Amino acid sequence: MGGAGTHPIAAFISYELIATHCVGIANLLGVSGLAIACVMATHDLRALSVITKLICENERKGIPTFLSTCVTEPGAGSDAEDPEEFDQAILRTTSKKVEGGYRINGNKIFISNGSLASLHVVIAYDAAGKHRPEDMMVFLVDSDSKGITIPRNEKKMGQKVCSASEVVFDDVFVPEDMRCRTGTTKETAYAYSGLSNVLGMTRGVVGGFATGVAEGAYRIALDYVRRNEFLGQPMEQQQWVRIELANLARRAQVSRATYLGALFTGATMGLMEPAASGMDLKLPDALNEHTNVKKIRNQIVQSDMANKWFRLLANRQTLTGRETTCAYGDVAKVSCTELAMENCQKAITLMGKDGLRHEFGAEKLLRDTKLLQIYEGTNQVNLLDFIKRRVIRQFDTAL
Amino acid sequence: MDSNNVDLETIAMMCKSIEDWCKANQTLIDELESQQNKTELSAVLFKELNQLGLLSILFDKDNLSQNQDDKIERLSMALVAEAAYQFARFSPSIALMLVQQNMASYLLADAPSTWVALPLYDAVVEWPFQLDIRQNNTKIFVRGHWKSIPLLFTADSLLLPVCGKNKASFKLVLVDLKAAEDKKLAVHSSGQMLGLRGCDFGDLELNNFEVLDDAVIRQGEAELNKIERLWSQAEVFMMAIRSGIYESAYTVARDYAKERWQGGKYIIDHSLIRKMLADLYQEKCALYESWQSIVARLDTASALSDGQMGLALKSGERLPWATSDGIQLLGGNGYMEDYNQARCFRDAKQCESLLGHPQARCFAIWQTELSA
Numbered sequence: 204m205g206g207a208g209t210h211p212i213a214a215f216i217s218y219e220l221i222a223t224h225c226v227g228i229a230n231l232l233g234v235s236g237l238a239i240a241c242v243m244a245t246h247d248l249r250a251l252s253v254i255t256k257l258i259c260e261n262e263r264k265g266i267p268t269f270l271s272t273c274v275t276e277p278g279a280g281s282d283a284e285d286p287e288e289f290d291q292a293i294l295r296t297t298s299k300k301v302e303g304g305y306r307i308n309g310n311k312i313f314i315s316n317g318s319l320a321s322l323h324v325v326i327a328y329d330a331a332g333k334h335r336p337e338d339m340m341v342f343l344v345d346s347d348s349k350g351i352t353i354p355r356n357e358k359k360m361g362q363k364v365c366s367a368s369e370v371v372f373d374d375v376f377v378p379e380d381m382r383c384r385t386g387t388t389k390e391t392a393y394a395y396s397g398l399s400n401v402l403g404m405t406r407g408v409v410g411g412f413a414t415g416v417a418e419g420a421y422r423i424a425l426d427y428v429r430r431n432e433f434l435g436q437p438m439e440q441q442q443w444v445r446i447e448l449a450n451l452a453r454r455a456q457v458s459r460a461t462y463l464g465a466l467f468t469g470a471t472m473g474l475m476e477p478a479a480s481g482m483d484l485k486l487p488d489a490l491n492e493h494t495n496v497k498k499i500r501n502q503i504v505q506s507d508m509a510n511k512w513f514r515l516l517a518n519r520q521t522l523t524g525r526e527t528t529c530a531y532g533d534v535a536k537v538s539c540t541e542l543a544m545e546n547c548q549k550a551i552t553l554m555g556k557d558g559l560r561h562e563f564g565a566e567k568l569l570r571d572t573k574l575l576q577i578y579e580g581t582n583q584v585n586l587l588d589f590i591k592r593r594v595i596r597q598f599d600t601a602l
Numbered sequence: 603m604d605s606n607n608v609d610l611e612t613i614a615m616m617c618k619s620i621e622d623w624c625k626a627n628q629t630l631i632d633e634l635e636s637q638q639n640k641t642e643l644s645a646v647l648f649k650e651l652n653q654l655g656l657l658s659i660l661f662d663k664d665n666l667s668q669n670q671d672d673k674i675e676r677l678s679m680a681l682v683a684e685a686a687y688q689f690a691r692f693s694p695s696i697a698l699m700l701v702q703q704n705m706a707s708y709l710l711a712d713a714p715s716t717w718v719a720l721p722l723y724d725a726v727v728e729w730p731f732q733l734d735i736r737q738n739n740t741k742i743f744v745r746g747h748w749k750s751i752p753l754l755f756t757a758d759s760l761l762l763p764v765c766g767k768n769k770a771s772f773k774l775v776l777v778d779l780k781a782a783e784d785k786k787l788a789v790h791s792s793g794q795m796l797g798l799r800g801c802d803f804g805d806l807e808l809n810n811f812e813v814l815d816d817a818v819i820r821q822g823e824a825e826l827n828k829i830e831r832l833w834s835q836a837e838v839f840m841m842a843i844r845s846g847i848y849e850s851a852y853t854v855a856r857d858y859a860k861e862r863w864q865g866g867k868y869i870i871d872h873s874l875i876r877k878m879l880a881d882l883y884q885e886k887c888a889l890y891e892s893w894q895s896i897v898a899r900l901d902t903a904s905a906l907s908d909g910q911m912g913l914a915l916k917s918g919e920r921l922p923w924a925t926s927d928g929i930q931l932l933g934g935n936g937y938m939e940d941y942n943q944a945r946c947f948r949d950a951k952q953c954e955s956l957l958g959h960p961q962a963r964c965f966a967i968w969q970t971e972l973s974a
Binding site: 278312357360361548551552553556559560562566569570574581582 | 723724728730749794796797863923933936938939951952958959
């Protein structure tokens with residue numbers, strides 16, 4: 204997660220490759236990416252620099268940096284992941300202004316990386332507000348802060364490598380400079396402008412995870428078919444088996460085209476430009492390490508001018524671009540996860556009773572994949588979002 | 603009792619006692635699902651189910667001795683199917699164990715005092731390809747691996763089909779797992795399976811294992827045909843188990859929708875949720891009606907009809923998708939093992955291949971049509 208100086212799409216493709224073997228590990232990394240994206244959506248360079256500093260420091264120490272995004276609550280699930288449903292979601296986590304910062308109280312559930320994260324990106328309402336989207340704030344909360352507890356890790360059906368935890372914030376103090384500032388006239392107006400962008404991008408990434416699974420299911424089935432017989436004949440010599448394999452490979456290929464289409468659409472519509480330019484200072488490593496350069500860079504990041512420039516880049520995205528990107532993201536997530544589920548189911552069926560055994564890997568893929576149809580809004584919520592953008596807002600022409 | 607009419611009163615009484623037992627023994631059910639070592643729990647379960655008189659319904663001493671064809675009474679079939687359905691609502695694993703033990707009791711023509719393992723994950727057409735059979739003078743030796751046998755790791759004995767390509771050479775052998783020589787027969791755990799985790803699965807390893815004459819309980823083509831018929835009729839038990847899983851997934855989703863508040867109202871008031879629940883409900887009812895109708899029309903002297911077998915196969919294929927929707931209805935909670943839906947989904951997929959590879963069974967149905 205230290206950044207290899209490549210375009211974000213390259214990172215997303217690497218997630219697909221990891222997911223081919225274990226989508227839980229891809230998620231472990233992707234969740235940290237989601238947290239960064241949530242902060243980027245606030246267009247606050249200062250907040251971003253807190254995260255990048257933490258990552259760099261940990262890299263030097265040889266410690267991995269995991270981040271979490273704390274959105275979901277007991278009373279708010281998929282509705283908390285659709286910006287236009289925020290006003291209906293029962294988000295009870297609040298932040299109260301105190302001297303030098305804020306106090307956060309509330310419970311978050313199903314938080315991926317919750318028990319591993321060094322830093323939580325927490326979404327909370329302004330306690331003095333009226334629970335409107337514009338009362339929502341984004342905080343960076345150090346996981347060692349007093350008042351944070353992890354009462355339990357959830358017993359998930361799959362993706363067990365990536366823990367999902369309940370995270371309780373009991374009067375947790377967060378310094379003023381750890382609140383993400385949006386720079387808009389409504390200082391806290393994050394929901395509409397930010398989260399829809401984040402999800403537009405990250406739903407495409409979930410499509411990449413799913414593509415990895417679809418490819419993984421194909422490979423497992425192929426390997427099995429090469430080694431086994433069906434009713435006394437080698438499986439790979441039977442036409443019906445070859446057709447099943449071809450369909451497994453075909454679905455993986457269709458899935459890849461779908462999610463890459465969504466990501467490239469996002470890229471061409473300018474969605475990832477701030478990500479690419481904001482993170483990449485293009486200085487040689489030796490110069491980057493120079494004390495004076497560090498000071499200058501820090502001053503730039505903290506300056507209002509730099510923050511304005513960063514927001515200017517973000518604002519180059521047109522409304523059409525944003526809507527189109529989000530619509531493509533919705534389609535990619537739903538289609539790719541459905542294709543992945545189908546591949547897992549078909550691979551297991553092809554393998555018969557062996558498909559149900561852990562050592563062959565297909566049953567794990569099936570358990571892991573189901574989560575992809577649930578997080579980042581259930582597929583049903585994604586489809587409602589898609590049709591809202593495509594038909595109700597009449598962005599047909601853009602698509 | 604008229605054996606051709608299904609006795610509704612008997613069935614209702616049995617259903618009530620099963621439901622009461624499941625509610626009173628939820629801890630045992632949960633422990634069976636979660637614990638690795640199930641030997642002691644399985645023994646307790648055997649005792650409990652045996653006391654309820656549910657483990658040898660298919661073995662009716664008086665009736666079987668009267669008919670040469672070993673025809674099972676329709677009432678017995680109905681009772682086992684109904685018991686499987688009732689248990690599957692609470693624990694599909696126990697439902698499978700109950701069905702398996704009843705099939706074993708029929709094959710043994712006895713009421714065994716401990717669990718008996720059977721290779722339920724293989725269709726009869728797959729049996730000739732499982733083991734390498736060698737004849738040395740009059741002695742028969744078998745070797746090879748037979749994987750994923752339900753209850754093998756818990757059971758004291760195994761009913762092992764020794765089946766070559768020639769049907770006449772078929773033998774069903776009762777293997778005493780406790781007394782078998784270590785080097786010639788070994789049982790390994792299959793590890794954790796996708797579903798039905800309350801049932802211990804095992805892998806059998808045979809290394810020139812000798813088939814002794816006094817261990818053969820059935821042999822020859824006629825007996826194999828009877829077993830083929832049993833395997834075919836057992837599809838109705840598997841449909842009943844699937845139906846119980848579907849009922850459970852639907853009920854939990856419906857009750858959750860009544861209590862979960864989202865988007866400014868209870869989710870059951872959202873038209874999307876209503877449609878999903880309505881779709882599940884009609885399909886669940888259709889599945890229930892399917893196996894009930896099959897039981898009511900069952901000719902126990904014959905295998906299931908091709909149409910009935912087709913319905914059974916379709917139920918196995920469809921259930922994992924339906925239970926997947928059951929998870930969607932609960933969102934994130936549906937994915938957590940604390941709720942019922944994740945287990946239903948896993949169990950549903952595990953039940954798809956019961957009684958053999960779906961494609962092998964499909965080919966077998968068509969082969970009979972082609973031969974005719």
